[in-house]
Amino acid sequence: MTTDKKLTLTFGIISFLLLITLLLKLTGVPGGMILSGLFLGGMMIVGIILGCLILSELLRLIIKRTSFLTILFITTSISFLAFHYQLYSPTLKIKVPNGYKGEVNLVLSNVDDNILIVDSNGTGYLDEWTFNKTYSRPIVEQIDGKNLDEYLIGFSPSAFFGKGKSCCVAKREIQSLSFKIGTQPHLKDEYFQSKSLTEIVDKNLAIFTELDQYSTVSETSTK
Numbered sequence: 001m002t003t004d005k006k007l008t009l010t011f012g013i014i015s016f017l018l019l020i021t022l023l024l025k026l027t028g029v030p031g032g033m034i035l036s037g038l039f040l041g042g043m044m045i046v047g048i049i050l051g052c053l054i055l056s057e058l059l060r061l062i063i064k065r066t067s068f069l070t071i072l073f074i075t076t077s078i079s080f081l082a083f084h085y086q087l088y089s090p091t092l093k094i095k096v097p098n099g100y101k102g103e104v105n106l107v108l109s110n111v112d113d114n115i116l117i118v119d120s121n122g123t124g125y126l127d128e129w130t131f132n133k134t135y136s137r138p139i140v141e142q143i144d145g146k147n148l149d150e151y152l153i154g155f156s157p158s159a160f161f162g163k164g165k166s167c168c169v170a171k172r173e174i175q176s177l178s179f180k181i182g183t184q185p186h187l188k189d190e191y192f193q194s195k196s197l198t199e200i201v202d203k204n205l206a207i208f209t210e211l212d213q214y215s216t217v218s219e220t221s222t223k
Helices: 003-026 037-062 068-087 128-133
Strands: 093-096 102-108 123-126 139-142 162-169 172-181 208-210
Touching: 003 037, 003 068, 037 068, 093 102, 102 128, 123 128
Parallel strands: 093 139, 102 123
Antiparallel strands: 102 172, 162 172, 172 208
16 A cells, blocks of 8 residues: 555544544534534534635645645644634533532633632632633532532523623623522523622632623722
């Protein structure tokens, strides 16, 4: 078997495996509006393949000793791997006070290490990278070690975390990822009174961002 055929076979297998694992991962990715993450991600994959076809044809004019298929499988492997990284979400392990029920808010903050042991108000703190990458269902336990997975209530069937904003401190707002811990196992939803994060967060840790066009200003005084 020639070197070119070996490369074609090797990268063909790699490309195929990366594609399959991408499709599996997309089933758990949040969607947008009425479209699922799988549908939106599938459109991205189609775009990647079309782009790789064009790029491979151009590269074939330069690298004439390598077959079109080899170049195509190499470019798709690299592109699928990059897409995998874009879809990566860390699985957070969150600790809550024993017996805590209600909303948990993970606040965008300037911490170097995530603070995932939430306080009595259900507030924890995430660094910017974790805040922007996290969407997968977390592991949630009480301080005593009891697993609360069956009590967790996500934002919607397609997105576990709700992304919210609390306004305002000095005309700036706080961003957070949130979910709920129900009073009984396997509840689909339960009402909890909303909390104003501007009154309960550690203002030395939280990152305050500029208001967007949809924010309603209701100034909170700070000491």
